Amino acid sequence: MQQLVISKKQWHEMRDHVARHAPLEACGLLAGKNDRVEEVIFVRNQAQSPVRFVMDPYEQLKAFDWIESNGLDLLGIFHSHPAGPETASVTDIAEAAYEVIHLIWSLNGGTWKLRGFWIENGRAVEVTLLILEE
Numbered sequence: 001m002q003q004l005v006i007s008k009k010q011w012h013e014m015r016d017h018v019a020r021h022a023p024l025e026a027c028g029l030l031a032g033k034n035d036r037v038e039e040v041i042f043v044r045n046q047a048q049s050p051v052r053f054v055m056d057p058y059e060q061l062k063a064f065d066w067i068e069s070n071g072l073d074l075l076g077i078f079h080s081h082p083a084g085p086e087t088a089s090v091t092d093i094a095e096a097a098y099e100v101i102h103l104i105w106s107l108n109g110g111t112w113k114l115r116g117f118w119i120e121n122g123r124a125v126e127v128t129l130l131i132l133e134e
């Protein structure tokens with residue numbers, strides 16, 4: 001996948017979610033069709049850590065069921081780095097288990113920034129995130 005299309009509203013939904021959980025990392029899933037996100041699904045960070053996230057397995061399974069029963073695909077996984085970095089960490093790359101875009105929310109000087117990466121063969125390559133004004 002080369003890019004992901006996200007609405008401004010979805011961008012805000014995610015940003016508010018990660019901001020509310022800072023300084024802990026927060027996470028969630030993006031479901032949609034082709035490269036267009038249609039639903040943002042929050043998942044509890046079971047690790048409750050400022051430097052790590054582990055999706056609550058029950059909530060993750062429930063979300064996967066919901067995505068499938070609504071005829072959508074899993075397009076992305078997002079999580080936050082309240083203390084940086086802006087890019088996927090070594091752990092993120094090592095633990096990337098799905099062929100989807102990995103989105104990182106990082107906090108720098110009070111401003112949240114979103115970047116997306118495709119992780120394959122131990123490397124993270126940045127992809128374009130198109131934010132649609134609505």
Ligand SMILES: [Zn+2]
Pocket residue numbers: 079080081088089092
């Ligand atoms: Zn991370």
